[in-house]
Amino acid sequence: MTPENAPREDAEDSAIIELGGVTKVYPGDVQALRGVDLLVERGELAAIVGPSGSGKSTMLHVVGTLDRPSGGTVSIAGYDVAELSDRELSALRARHIGFVFQGFHLAVGVSALDNVADGLLYRGVPLRTRRELARAALERVGLGHRVGHRPHQMSGGEQQRVAVARAVVGEPELLLADEPTGNLDTRSGAEVLEVLRDLHRAGTTIVVITHDMEIAEWAARRVRVRDGLIVSDDGPGTGRQALAELRGAAR
Secondary structure: OOHHHOOOOOHHHOEEEEEEEEEEEEOOOEEEEEEEEEEEEOOOEEEEEOOOOOOHHHHHHHHOOOOOOOEEEEEEOOEEHHHOOHHHHHHHHHHHEEEEOOOOOOOOOOOHHHHHHHHHHHHOOOHHHHHHHHHHHHHHOOOHHHOOOOHHHOOHHHHHHHHHHHHHOOOOOEEEEEOOOOOOOHHHHHHHHHHHHHHHHOOOEEEEEEOOHHHHHHOOEEEEEEOOEEEEEEOOOHHHHHHHHHHHHHO
């Protein structure tokens, strides 16, 4: 990213996610988001929860810079998304954001080691270094003994942990997990959540998107979404408190 698009001077102390009045309208006047305000501070563990069609996945796409909003402001890791080109947004994602989805999206016939190493393809890291970092990431999620295994040789829970390792191999500040336990049985889901909790304890900001209230209760902070709006925001979290202060100052 270019110097003119550098983050604000106070970015280190600011929210890692800052949405202000964000809207998203799809063709046919489908209003997926209808003026969302959200602050997530570095180091938080938050769940965005809501039923199908509530707008939570759209929020994920906007926060992950996979989609641009129709209106409002989006700041990620101190960068104003509106000021970035598509190429600069790709660089922002590569450096600051990791993604975990419900589907594992692992390459068939490729070892766990190289599936994770592929998470660094767009960082310009040499293959040998990518594999060294991938091995360390697999150790981090408890799969150091599975580096040579291919997806079909692993359980669903192990495959999702490989996906988590791929998401964090580049040490992103922010991990976005979209229904990360949706395809898993209860035991495997619990193992994946424990991996996410360990990553959070190590300093990664984690936001989980889910429709499952049990998963939401696992997170320290719960942001409930319905009909494109945040309807409640509870649990400890400096981001929630900061947002309340902003709203109070605006009145």
